[in-house]
Amino acid sequence: MTGPKIIFFILAAAIVVFxxxxxxxxxxxxxxxxxxxxxxxxxxxxxxxxxxxxxAVQLMLYAGGIVVLIIFSILLTSQIDSKLQAPKGSHLLxxxxxxxxxxxxxxxxxxxxxxxxxxxNAVGTDMRTIGLQLMNxxxxxxxxxxxxxxxxxLAALVGSIFIAQKKKV
Amino acid sequence: MNLxxxxxxxxxxxxxxxxxxxxxxxxxxxxxxxxxxxxxxxMLNAVNINFVAFNHYLFPNRLEGxxxxxxxxxxxxxxxxxxxxxxxxxxxxxxxxxxxxxDELKY
Numbered sequence: 721m722t723g724p725k726i727i728f729f730i731l732a733a734a735i736v737v738f739x740x741x742x743x744x745x746x747x748x749x750x751x752x753x754x755x756x757x758x759x760x761x762x763x764x765x766x767x768x769x770x771x772x773x774x775x776a777v778q779l780m781l782y783a784g785g786i787v788v789l790i791i792f793s794i795l796l797t798s799q800i801d802s803k804l805q806a807p808k809g810s811h812l813l814x815x816x817x818x819x820x821x822x823x824x825x826x827x828x829x830x831x832x833x834x835x836x837x838x839x840x841n842a843v844g845t846d847m848r849t850i851g852l853q854l855m856n857x858x859x860x861x862x863x864x865x866x867x868x869x870x871x872x873x874l875a876a877l878v879g880s881i882f883i884a885q886k887k888k889v
Numbered sequence: 890m891n892l893x894x895x896x897x898x899x900x901x902x903x904x905x906x907x908x909x910x911x912x913x914x915x916x917x918x919x920x921x922x923x924x925x926x927x928x929x930x931x932m933l934n935a936v937n938i939n940f941v942a943f944n945h946y947l948f949p950n951r952l953e954g955x956x957x958x959x960x961x962x963x964x965x966x967x968x969x970x971x972x973x974x975x976x977x978x979x980x981x982x983x984x985x986x987x988x989x990x991x992d993e994l995k996y
Contacts, residue, residue, distance in 0.1 A: 728900065743911055748921065755931070758931065759934065762934055769941055774941065774959060781962050782934070786930065790923060790927065790973070793923055797976060798923075804919070805987075811920075815918040818910070819914040822910045823910045830903065837893075838947060838950050849952070853952055862956045869960055869963045877970070879971060880970045883974040
């Protein structure tokens with residue numbers, strides 16, 4: 721066992737264990753905190769694969785933004801010490817069969833397939849390359865999705881404020 | 890760091906498969922809107938691992954998977970904001986966030 725392998729297995733174990741805990745935890749606030757641990761471990765995976773910018777975005781946007789939003793909505797909608805009802809046996813059975821069959825089917829298919837890596841030279845994943853490509857309109861440019869995403873975020877912002885406001889009676 | 894020699898691509902994909910189906914199971918077994926939203930976030934993140942792993946292992950000559958994951962994150966943020974606005978609105982109307990009790994379309 722070498723260093724990266726040990727780190728990968730720690731992160732993978734954390735991701736799997738905490739995601740299962742966040743599904744089965746009956747205290748909803750704890751489920752949100754377990755989800756936070758999963759997201760932080762995933763940021764660690766991105767760091768391992770040399771995508772530092774993506775890891776930083778994952779930490780800021782998911783761990784800093786979405787989990788905080790979820791915790792706010794938990795505090796707004798439920799009692800802090802109330803427990804969720806236990807899932808029904810039939811739901812548990814159907815969900816478990818779906819999950820196990822899906823994992824088995826996908827894993828068997830993936831492990832039989834041989835992936836062929838591209839032989840071309842790797843590009844860097846530094847901030848300069850990312851910034852240039854994000855604002856570029858050439859072959860490796862992503863200016864259009866960037867602009868579309870900005871419009872989508874504005875629409876989501878206005879829409880969520882409008883939906884959540886109190887209606888006048 | 891040469892990750893390819895240490896950790897095969899299959900490990901990453903199997904990990905993301907497990908997380909995806911755990912998230913799906915969470916959506917199926919839970920009846921609370923917020924926990925269902927958390928299951929959806931897990932599924933989106935599993936897909937992101939796949940994009941990033943394919944980018945790093947198979948096509949390091951361009952950054953397509955990286956940008957796809959970035960845009961998935963932005964859409965996940967928008968989706969979470971809208972979903973939470975809807976959940977708060979549903980809570981005002983029905984006084985609960987359990988999907989079993991939200992069964993009226995019109996007031």
